[in-house]
Amino acid sequence: MTTSAGHDHIERVELSGHIIDSLLLPKVLDFITAAGGSFRIEKISIGHDRSDASYALIEVRAASKERLEQILADIADHGATPVHTQDARLVAADIAGAFPEGFYSTTNQRTEVRIGGRWIEVADQEMDCGILVDAAAQTARCQAMTDVMVGEHYIVGHAGVRVLPEAREMQPQGFEFMNSPVSTEKPKGVAIRQVATELVRAKREGGKVLLVGGPAIVHTGSIDHVSSLIRRGYIHRLFAGNALATHDIEHALFGTSLGVRLDSGDILEAGHEHHLRAINRIRRLGGIRRAVETNELRAGIMYECVKNNVDFLLAGSIRDDGPLPEVIADTLVAQAEMRKRIRDVTFCLMVATTLHSIAVGNLLPAWVKVVCVDINPSTVIKLADRGSFQTVGLVTDVEPFFRALVGEVDRLEI
Amino acid sequence: MTTSAGHDHIERVELSGHIIDSLLLPKVLDFITAAGGSFRIEKISIGHDRSDASYALIEVRAASKERLEQILADIADHGATPVHTQDARLVAADIAGAFPEGFYSTTNQRTEVRIGGRWIEVADQEMDCGILVDAAAQTARCQAMTDVMVGEHYIVGHAGVRVLPEAREMQPQGFEFMNSPVSTEKPKGVAIRQVATELVRAKREGGKVLLVGGPAIVHTGSIDHVSSLIRRGYIHRLFAGNALATHDIEHALFGTSLGVRLDSGDILEAGHEHHLRAINRIRRLGGIRRAVETNELRAGIMYECVKNNVDFLLAGSIRDDGPLPEVIADTLVAQAEMRKRIRDVTFCLMVATTLHSIAVGNLLPAWVKVVCVDINPSTVIKLADRGSFQTVGLVTDVEPFFRALVGEVDRLEI
Amino acid sequence: MTTSAGHDHIERVELSGHIIDSLLLPKVLDFITAAGGSFRIEKISIGHDRSDASYALIEVRAASKERLEQILADIADHGATPVHTQDARLVAADIAGAFPEGFYSTTNQRTEVRIGGRWIEVADQEMDCGILVDAAAQTARCQAMTDVMVGEHYIVGHAGVRVLPEAREMQPQGFEFMNSPVSTEKPKGVAIRQVATELVRAKREGGKVLLVGGPAIVHTGSIDHVSSLIRRGYIHRLFAGNALATHDIEHALFGTSLGVRLDSGDILEAGHEHHLRAINRIRRLGGIRRAVETNELRAGIMYECVKNNVDFLLAGSIRDDGPLPEVIADTLVAQAEMRKRIRDVTFCLMVATTLHSIAVGNLLPAWVKVVCVDINPSTVIKLADRGSFQTVGLVTDVEPFFRALVGEVDRLEI
């Protein structure tokens, strides 16, 4: 048995599941080598069929203890667990709003932690959090840094934590064909049909669909399409910013979006003020809900949300004019609200907003299906980079996307 | 009268037409200053109404004779003509395939030349050509450099040449609103309706519509839309490359485009060979026309072109596989053929091809309306940069564009 | 005198300054026609020289009183003032945080208001605000909607307000050549030299330079360049978000940026946690300043800001992890802070951030020079669309930009 010279620090890890076709084994071997370690595959059994699981036992070596631990931490995020498991190490938080040093930092994958010899599933899975453990109650859940309170127990180090990465879906007609989401030269019709299928399935099966949207939904003339989807019960949550709501209301009140008449395309020059007048009007009325109740606001996406009890959340940003009364100006409060409202989301459609899409992408667990639509490939790429097999990017134009989506939903409804 | 020190070389130019609202006067004043000259507006009369023409008499000064001439040449391209006109100066070509030194280089604007005291309109207007004059016959026309023959007379210098720039169109519902074609956040519906209007008008009035298209037309699944437009008589010329025709035929023969099934979106891996097999098949049959005649090719864009007598021109490029027999491999021959076939074109739709769009854009006179559609803003920007008020860019996705265009045409047809 | 049929509502406006070469006259005529009005130029006198001012008296007509007022409002933003001026109309705010209906909405151009027969300059010029007037004290200033208090007097309507648009700069070596900022094919060297000149001039003349930056400054490896500019006194304010500061500190503590080693380019996989550990560390220490004081943070952009008394402002967003203690989570508080700190800014460099750039662009008056640098043309286009002649876009890569900028500054310093 020859090993790389000086690689004297050794640990054994095991990997199981669809480790070949989910690319887990190649990834893990990659990381070991890239991080300067070496490996030996001690045992491997490959499932004969796609449905069979596989198993690999890998010896990992590195030149220093620190490097070895770094490597083990890396590959643990991809499901490689040390053979000699032990309980997770808990340390009490000594400062509010900060984890103990060496805290375990979460991924968005299903995670289990070993407490008192038993593996417990971590609740509220979310990336870039700590894991708060109540050892007595045998519960564990993800907690954001700002919410840490003194005395709470958090996991430190990687021991006693195992990650169970999602398998790729295997249906040949799945979203899979859109592996390279950047390409603008793929047939979009098929992809849109699949989004429609997800919407219809969610409605039938009681799933929750979250739309995360930017103002281009309004500018490109998609208000009617989105309004129709809301009315017909295909969208159950809306996360957006001040701009989408403002331009939607501007359109309802003045017929323009950023001063452009959506019906004729004419630019009303003084129309650049319309969005400000719209905000001012709603502030005078006391908010969007009040404006609907008093019959001042009678159409549009926000109107439909109020009328159809679609839970909407408007998160503030530093570029907001106004803002509208419902906008949550405090970004930490907005994050906390978003967290609460994504718990039961089963499908997420992100359209034409980088800021909100990434914010939501940070909060969602890896197993929630996400489709990200933008005409600008860079947004789609950024989302896909956060990568789970469940995120699909579609580089296309917003209005035609919604127009086609409504058409496909119509067809499926019959 | 104070002039900039040392600006002793003087010439007077006049400018007329819609010089204020076509931005001609500001442009001309800009160029003079930017080029280091100075000006004095000696006389100006502004039309009271938009329909009235205006007139300006401008004194241009520069520090050297060369600089003055450079300035006069610049502003002449925007319609400023020296007051003291003279006949154009003619020099005989001494070398085949090259103009005499100092040749007048054309714009794509309407141009007149003074020969024997009379102003003659230049035929076959095209940018970056020379003006070939037959003084005896009192005719003038644009000639490409490669076509110059020894002994032909070409205009040298700017004397005796005047350019008559197009006025902007003034209809408020015109294409004008798309001034900043780059923005992807404009309502596309209106723009597409206007393209449909142009197609229907051309059909009614006997205009000729040229489609310049790239392979993304096929990849995005637009074959049926384009086929329908051809069958119904809305497209009269097709300029494309080997790729569009190949993938269209690949789809007709194998149901794939670059190996992707357009109906289901499935990637047939070995399908990457299909385009090559398609080309080979057509070469074996002796060409696209023969393939249609022998009933081997039974659907698609190329099929419809053959069946509906739409004149198609396939120009070669160095990235071509094959190519198909009808592809003109010699780029100079292809240019000459394109030149011939654009003479009567009244509307040009450029979709998803930078190379062919710019090639055609170079050949078309400024007054032919051009709409350029691409999901990549950079192509649209490049076309718009060549700028005439007649060129409109639309940053959108190909398939939804055609789908919506067919829908709008349907509506207008009733 | 013939006017368009039925255009019976008439008003006279006058326009003065560099109305031809600043394109004001063409713009104003455009808007009138586009908005369905008509015009007659009653008098015009054009400056003979570029340095002379021009003057136009224009009769504007429209079919209804409302349309006429809309038109007058439009063109007023471009400097066209009614001949029969009157005092501005003031209305007391009846609701906190909202303007009276019909409020005058500001542009970012120099503005004067007529109070008691006298023209007063509006202070704190900013777009999309109201104008708060203290008639007794004869003062007026821009006020954001959120800051409105009951009883304050705001201008309503356009009467008594005049806008004095900036003239274009006329130096031939100015930024002007970058008219089409989108094009990535322009020589960048010249543009970068001009940015360097602005930095050196600000330092010499006591100007204030604001850098608005995104995390790509760190990811692309520009920490040393920016640190050097700060140390040498070329940057006086820094506006950024949690991400720039976090990755800068991540690099100082761990040598990585988002887990990528900046010196070797190696990806440390577990490095994805580094940014979170960096934030946690700083939170434990009580903030960036404390981390510098206690010698825990010893290098990087944030370190240099603290050491060199560069005023930094970190504005929060919903995609923030952590965030760092200095980050202002409330977006309205952040806006208010930004407002305060831009008052004396003379030059603003925006690099690689759409969110912060647009936020700052909304606050700056039109006469502050802005250069916006991004490798993604869409950010640059968005900024340029807000358009003043003072905003210049540069589509280029961040690290080479800063590398070249430091080089040019070195050269100018000698």
Place this chain on the structure above:
Amino acid sequence: MTTSAGHDHIERVELSGHIIDSLLLPKVLDFITAAGGSFRIEKISIGHDRSDASYALIEVRAASKERLEQILADIADHGATPVHTQDARLVAADIAGAFPEGFYSTTNQRTEVRIGGRWIEVADQEMDCGILVDAAAQTARCQAMTDVMVGEHYIVGHAGVRVLPEAREMQPQGFEFMNSPVSTEKPKGVAIRQVATELVRAKREGGKVLLVGGPAIVHTGSIDHVSSLIRRGYIHRLFAGNALATHDIEHALFGTSLGVRLDSGDILEAGHEHHLRAINRIRRLGGIRRAVETNELRAGIMYECVKNNVDFLLAGSIRDDGPLPEVIADTLVAQAEMRKRIRDVTFCLMVATTLHSIAVGNLLPAWVKVVCVDINPSTVIKLADRGSFQTVGLVTDVEPFFRALVGEVDRLEI
């Protein structure tokens, strides 16, 4: 042994090499399933170390003979060879310029064919060709479709052909870190250093470096950088189009590029003619070489090519003005010339040209290292899509790239 119902057509294939970490095994399994087949891994042995090879024996099943053959064809391109090998089947070409039906279509990977029981390496490896076999001489080589002559023997079907895919390079400091070439937020310094290392290595070891370049090299002001690299012996071939050469010569003769002064950034309006005058001048002189010999052309990239015996090839396109005499207008002739001149190329740098980059990418075998540089991500993506592990994309600005590259070469030279 359970198999999918009705999957009665069976074949066994084997796969060897670095099948796990080169992702070959996952890819092959993917293709089988995606194409509707099923598999069973009958035997697998995984190398213990990275340097060890692995081996897998896979049973492939499908519902029909055709489907099975399609699958076998697919996976053969990734190195999976049927266990029961046989000789390649040869068919004589019956038509000039077309392969026999069913011809084997090549990849750009190393390929061997079995003739008379012996495996022979295929020469001139190039994708999308046929394999021409001389059974008597026991030789085989790739042949383009246009070059087929009647009576030549070509391989038909996949039997007797095996593909030997390249392994990924494993050095941790390699180009590998740029896995997601699209991202514009990576540290470029490291990547540029690696390109410099390749140039220096090629010079030392007698490798041949091919530069494929577009006109943005000139527009962005990189003439001096590229000239320096040529003079110092780092570039051995130049493939470009009419535009690069024209604007380079325009700059040498007039100091402008497309009318923009590269030193000051001033736009010389009439400068738009300069490129045409440059072409005309060179045509009058009889070509670029003659212009250098007669001392009319005294600087620039083309000048340096002539002076330093760098073999340059200018390929024509339909958007060319002129063109210059050295431009090969016939695209098939240009392809044939390119083919000849890439045979000994060891490193290829593609800068700012989609057309020429893809054309060259089509011709190069997979094992030649390619770095593709463009500020537009879409070009880089297109190149990377043709995917071999040897192609690296760099989204960055051209001039700073070359400036930094020259700097790195300087450093390495010492």
